[in-house]
Amino acid sequence: MDTAATILHADLDAFYASVEQLLDPSLRGKPIAVGGGVVLAASYEAKAFGVHGGMTGRRARELCPQLTFVGGQFKHYQRLGDAAIKVVGDFTPLVERISIDEAFADVAGTEHLFGPPVEIARAIRRRVRTELGLPISLGVARTKHLAKIASQVAKPDGLVFVDPATELDFLHDLPVELMWGVGPITRARLADNDIRTIGQLAATSESALIRLLGPAAGDKLSALAWNRDPRQIKTHRRARSAGAQSALGRKPAVEGVFRPTLRHLSDRVATRLRAKSRSGRTVTARVRFSDLRSVTRAVTLSAPISTTTILAEIAEDLVRGVLADHPDETTISLLGISVSHLDTFTGMQLDLPLGLADEARRPGTSRGAARWVADCAMDTIRDRFGWEAIGYGSVVLGLARSVPDGFRELAEKDL
């Protein structure tokens, strides 16, 4: 077994909020929230009042009346997130980026160049602070799981090194919810059985955990509590699905609402797929009703697709099916489309048979190949003149979007 602590976990602190405070010095030291209807990120000053991400703006204002909401300069988020990850990459090629503001790295093998892992972590923190002006926390440990927990413990703006000789001492007094994979439901289920710390989890038999949480989760948590974390750094992982969704507020469940919305969502998803020469066989549509219950319908095709109009028509059929099964639901609050079973394709040859098969299956749709060519032409025009330069009829008029496209792009994973 590898006994050296060479794994780093780097996590920018309250990232969006920190960027806003960096760009506008008058916001520094103040409780601020990025977002509007929903808090996307809160500064540490706001967190002190109990404000956190995912909370409604209204609830946040109740907790902290002097809270300042800021709009979100998402282009700067992307730029500064990339720059921070690049600093990590200056110390090792083995970087696994988790999100815009978070990455793992393995510095085994680069120590002779840059010194021991803790020195590298200090250097990363110093450079991100001086070159970018942002606070970042680092965890250094022998495994990814330990490094991730260490960076959480280090926050805000800190560094924690977990000595391989005392890992279990470090781990076992911590609450279970610091573990990767323990959310509110699992935490509550464990608490019902008087399991609140990772040590108590480790003292619970694996078979008991499996009974409590199922084979996969029980097995995984047992392994993590006993500090057996097999995960390796993965520098590049291909996406397994691509999707888009849109909250609608409270809209009537009628064609006039869901058709243009699904066109827009299909446009976003299919354009992304084509840009990376990918396509998928399974289409899933999600409908959320006004009471926030949500229902999904999926269909798996015999050939993968990436054509905007075909995706839109399939999604429309699925949504019609959902609404037909729920005749009492008259309003919807969200629509979503996801494409999975992703494949890599090299041109339109693979898409063509589907167009034909689809025509056979669905009278009234036609010209699968022509649609594909039209999509490609549109992609080219958008590359040159911008997304808004062209679009499908009802889509190009634009919909009221609760979240700007810039924000959406930040969350998109590389396909």
Added chain:
DNA sequence: TCTGGGGTCCTAGGACCC
């Protein structure tokens, strides 16, 4: 009474095949 958006993985049941 204005609850976001983009993902991953797991489970359970049914269909189908050997």
Added chain:
DNA sequence: TCTGGGGTCCTAGGACCC
């Protein structure tokens, strides 16, 4: 003819993560 086991694929729903 009946029974059983194992494997794979698909769908729907959940839990979790950032």
